[in-house]
Amino acid sequence: MEEIIEQVGANCGAHIEAYSKCVDLNPQNWKTSCISLEKELSKCSEKYSKRLLEAKQKCSDFTAKYEACLSQNQLVPEKCILELKDLYNCTNEALKTKPAAQN
Known part of the structure; x- marks a missing residue:
């Protein structure tokens, strides 16, 4: 698990930061407000961790x-x-x- 976290963190740091910020700024509706950022982070994560x-x-x-x-x-x-x-x-x-x- 640590290996995956390291891979994703090293390659998708900007995506993680943008998604986290969106969630923090939208506590009432983060699930809908941040969906595009969530998808981008998911794509990046999958790309770098099979x-x-x-x-x-x-x-x-x-x-x-x-x-x-x-x-x-x-x-x-x-x-x-x-x-x-x-x-x-x-x-x-x-x-x-x-x-x-x-x-």
Whole structure:
């Protein structure tokens, strides 16, 4: 996981900063206000970390459930803690598996 964070941080720092700033400036509607920045950050992250892309693909159902919950509960995102935990567990499990090229 640290390797992925380092890769994304080194290559997508400007995207991370722009997205974080947008979220901070839009606490009530960050999910809709910052969607384009979120997509740019996601694209950049996937470009520089194939393992992250693999995890995202493996956990797409959990991601969809979490995003749907956030959309329905923008003012109280705490309601989505179970969906977040499920997504976290899936991602963690997916990242434990070494990519095929490294086996």
